[in-house]
Amino acid sequence: MAHASTYKPRSGFARWLDSRLPIMRLAHDSFVDFPTPKNLNYWWTFGGILSVCLVILIVSGVALSMHYTPHADFAFASVEHIMRDVNYGWLLRYMHANSSSMFFLAVYIHMLRGLYYGSYKEPREVLWILGVMLFILMIASAFLGYVLPWGQMSFWAATVITNLFGVIPFIGDEVLAWLWGGFGVDGPTLNRFYSLHYLLAFLIAGVVVLHIWALHVPGNNNPKGIDVKGPQDTIPFHPYYTVKDGFALGVFLIVLALLIFYAPNILGHPDNYIPADPLTTPEHIVPEWYFLPFYAILRAVPDILFIPAKTAGVIAMLLAIFTLFLLPWLDSSKVRSARYRPLFKQFFWIFVIACVALGWAGSQSPEGMALLVARISTLYYFAFFWVIMPLLGVIETPKSVPDSISKPVLGSGSAAASGTSG
Amino acid sequence: MITQTKRYPPRWSVLTIGVAMGLALAAWAPVRAADEATEALSPSARDWSFSGPLGVFDRAALQRGYQLYREVCSACHSLEFIAFRNLADPGGPEFSEEAVKALAAEHSVQDGPDEFGEMFDRPGRLSDYLPSPYLNNNEARAANGGSLPPDLSVIIKARTNGPNYLYALLTGYEDPPADFELADMMNYNPYFSGRQIAMAPQLFEGIVEYSDGTEASVAQMAKDLVQFLTWTAEPKLEERKALAMPVLIYMLILTILLYASYKRIWRDVDHD
Ligand code: HEM
Numbered sequence: 001m002a003h004a005s006t007y008k009p010r011s012g013f014a015r016w017l018d019s020r021l022p023i024m025r026l027a028h029d030s031f032v033d034f035p036t037p038k039n040l041n042y043w044w045t046f047g048g049i050l051s052v053c054l055v056i057l058i059v060s061g062v063a064l065s066m067h068y069t070p071h072a073d074f075a076f077a078s079v080e081h082i083m084r085d086v087n088y089g090w091l092l093r094y095m096h097a098n099s100s101s102m103f104f105l106a107v108y109i110h111m112l113r114g115l116y117y118g119s120y121k122e123p124r125e126v127l128w129i130l131g132v133m134l135f136i137l138m139i140a141s142a143f144l145g146y147v148l149p150w151g152q153m154s155f156w157a158a159t160v161i162t163n164l165f166g167v168i169p170f171i172g173d174e175v176l177a178w179l180w181g182g183f184g185v186d187g188p189t190l191n192r193f194y195s196l197h198y199l200l201a202f203l204i205a206g207v208v209v210l211h212i213w214a215l216h217v218p219g220n221n222n223p224k225g226i227d228v229k230g231p232q233d234t235i236p237f238h239p240y241y242t243v244k245d246g247f248a249l250g251v252f253l254i255v256l257a258l259l260i261f262y263a264p265n266i267l268g269h270p271d272n273y274i275p276a277d278p279l280t281t282p283e284h285i286v287p288e289w290y291f292l293p294f295y296a297i298l299r300a301v302p303d304i305l306f307i308p309a310k311t312a313g314v315i316a317m318l319l320a321i322f323t324l325f326l327l328p329w330l331d332s333s334k335v336r337s338a339r340y341r342p343l344f345k346q347f348f349w350i351f352v353i354a355c356v357a358l359g360w361a362g363s364q365s366p367e368g369m370a371l372l373v374a375r376i377s378t379l380y381y382f383a384f385f386w387v388i389m390p391l392l393g394v395i396e397t398p399k400s401v402p403d404s405i406s407k408p409v410l411g412s413g414s415a416a417a418s419g420t421s422g
Numbered sequence: 423m424i425t426q427t428k429r430y431p432p433r434w435s436v437l438t439i440g441v442a443m444g445l446a447l448a449a450w451a452p453v454r455a456a457d458e459a460t461e462a463l464s465p466s467a468r469d470w471s472f473s474g475p476l477g478v479f480d481r482a483a484l485q486r487g488y489q490l491y492r493e494v495c496s497a498c499h500s501l502e503f504i505a506f507r508n509l510a511d512p513g514g515p516e517f518s519e520e521a522v523k524a525l526a527a528e529h530s531v532q533d534g535p536d537e538f539g540e541m542f543d544r545p546g547r548l549s550d551y552l553p554s555p556y557l558n559n560n561e562a563r564a565a566n567g568g569s570l571p572p573d574l575s576v577i578i579k580a581r582t583n584g585p586n587y588l589y590a591l592l593t594g595y596e597d598p599p600a601d602f603e604l605a606d607m608m609n610y611n612p613y614f615s616g617r618q619i620a621m622a623p624q625l626f627e628g629i630v631e632y633s634d635g636t637e638a639s640v641a642q643m644a645k646d647l648v649q650f651l652t653w654t655a656e657p658k659l660e661e662r663k664a665l666a667m668p669v670l671i672y673m674l675i676l677t678i679l680l681y682a683s684y685k686r687i688w689r690d691v692d693h694d
Contacts, residue, residue, distance in 0.1 A: 038691055038692075038693045039693045077503070080503045080575070080576070083657075083658070084503060084508075084657055084658070090658040090661075090662060091662070091665070094662075235691060239687050240687060240688065240691065243680060243683050243684045243687050243688075244684050244688070246680045246683075246684075247677060247680040247681050247683075247684045250673060250676055250677030250680050250681075251677060253673055254670065254673050254674065254677060257666070257669055257670055257673055258670070261662055261663065261665065261666035261669065261670070262475055262663075262666065264662075265579060270579060270580050270581055270582050270584070271580065273576045273579040273580035273655075274572075274580045283615070406692070
């Protein structure tokens with residue numbers, strides 16, 4: 001919601017700057033006096049949490065990079081050097097690794113929030129698309145980062161994932177050799193992965209700026225999923241949401257600190273403390289927990305007609321991610337919030353269960369029960385977006401939606417005043 | 423505006439279908455018979471002084487563990503990330519600096535080149551790393567029937583449930599079951615993956631004479647080694663846990679204050 005600027009420069013210098021580069025005005029209008037719906041719940045605090053996570057990751061990452069050596073012979077030892085000889089190096093490294101895990105936890109919550117409250121719908125499609133782009137960049141960056149310590153899982157995850165590019169018809173092998181800088185994952189691969197890992201962090205930061213810009217044009221959605229009707233529906237971002245976000249951030253950081261200080265390796269795989277060895281394949285190659293659902297989809301797909309299972313798996317996995325871009329147009333319902341969508345609400349929770357089931361299946365070897373669960377959940381994943389979402393808008397009868405954020409639902413809702421003001 | 427109507431499917435319908443499908447699946451699940459004969463046992467949990475939020479190492483055990491490493495394990499295993507100076511570091515075995523200097527000086531280290539371009543041998547110093555038993559992996563394999571004795575610096579973190587696993591591995595050697603096919607030069611150990619390990623049992627009652635007079639039972643030695651190798655894997659464990667409390671207390675107070683401010687700032691806002 002574009003709003004009139006209320007910024008008042010308080011000093012001569014501020015006035016001078018404001019007439020040359022109104023950056024303080026921009027900050028004031030975006031983060032101080034930004035009209036925000038007054039009914040946002042705690043699920044809306046994760047955007048701020050994500051931003052702070054990104055800052056923690058970049059700051060700790062820059063410090064780590066001052067001591068890290070991107071060379072196949074020295075990478076593992078340089079990480080141990082950080083853990084042992086660099087002042088508070090252990091803290092930097094555990095902070096970086098665990099923050100990236102918590103970053104994904106937060107982004108999944110953030111995305112499910114968007115799904116539940118219909119935040120991707122008109123007029124927030126571009127905001128959503130930028131979000132999906134952020135998600136893809138995060139996946140790439142986390143994958144590249146995981147390779148850097150050059151442990152067994154680093155090496156073999158890099159091998160498995162880069163090999164997926166081999167399914168590209170005709171030029172697969174050439175693409176692979178180009179990606180690797182050789183005939184397999186090796187020193188040159190590590191070196192370029194390091195360069196890209198560093199680069200992507202800043203691309204993410206750039207897209208976050210666009211993401212927030214795209215948020216500030218239509219303004220926040222809210223748990224009721226209805227438009228802001230006037231000033232009675234909003235409060236200024238500061239101090240109301242700075243303090244609420246601050247509190248949620250505090251809780252989040254406590255959880256992060258518990259991980260860093262008391263269980264710093266619990267989310268990692270022990271094999272990554274074994275130096276990379278191209279001649280020994282680990283018993284089970286598993287990615288970090290946050291990739292498990294997609295890993296499960298990759299391995300769930302059987303041969304389909306003339307497409308071999310591996311190719312089909314790669315296509316399914318990519319489709320699973322890229323489908324998210326189309327969500328604003330796959331959902332045919334005009335009602336945003338699941339609060340007023342009794343059927344959607346149930347399918348949504350089954351979707352959440354399917355994602356968790358996929359995560360579990362991804363951690364198992366693809367056979368027996370795990371494979372079955374992976375297949376059924378994969379089918380549901382796609383059915384949810386491509387069949388259920390388009391159909392629901394047609395067959396579902398939504399509950400009555402309140403007229404405005406500040407007014408309660410009156411009776412059946414039809415008696416309420418039209419509720420337009422401002 | 424959307425108005426309410428009476429008929430939409432009861433809220434439980436879809437969920438019920440989901441649960442029913444789940445149950446059907448579970449009933450149908452093929453039960454996979456585990457390969458009993460070679461599947462590794464999972465080690466039982468023990469109490470370690472270093473676990474838990476306030477955990478610290480047992481200093482005397484660290485010193486005994488180092489003695490054991492030096493007298494037994496170092497014949498085959500390197501500890502490449504540990505320098506002599508670390509043995510005197512706070513949070514480690516905390517030998518006195520003189521003691522560690524003397525230990526280091528027992529080894530001779532190749533250094534150079536000197537001003538004539540020659541390499542020369544000199545006594546070890548605090549800054550030298552512990553010497554490796556072998557020149558390279560090939561020599562290590564050749565000396566161990568083709569198997570590589572891994573570096574032990576981070577072995578505790580490189581195994582699931584590391585401390586309990588190492589204890590179980592070191593104390594768990596037994597005679598193989600009658601029908602077990604043990605390969606040449608291999609030893610039966612139910613905690614090792616595949617149950618046969620190239621390392622022969624290492625700990626025998628009284629194999630070392632502890633300088634602090636502790637009785638060297640197998641269990642005692644295994645415990646001391648677990649302490650020592652947990653320290654080599656996580657030398658900043660004590661520093662980490664010591665920093666945890668102040669950070670958490672600070673965060674907790676800050677968060678409580680934020681909550682109080684939140685309640686206060688929002689007290690007049692009518693929201694739901
Ligand atoms: C680097 C990761 C990300 C950061 C730092 C970030 C940051 C933010 C922030 C600060 C907000 C506003 C506060 C809020 O509503 O929670 C926001 C809103 C939003 N984000 Fe993200 N985001 C990230 C990733 C994503 C992803 C991956 C998606 C979805 C695919 C997404 C979708 C959205 C949507 C739909 C909104 C608007 C919700 C509303 O209307 O209130 N974001 N994001």
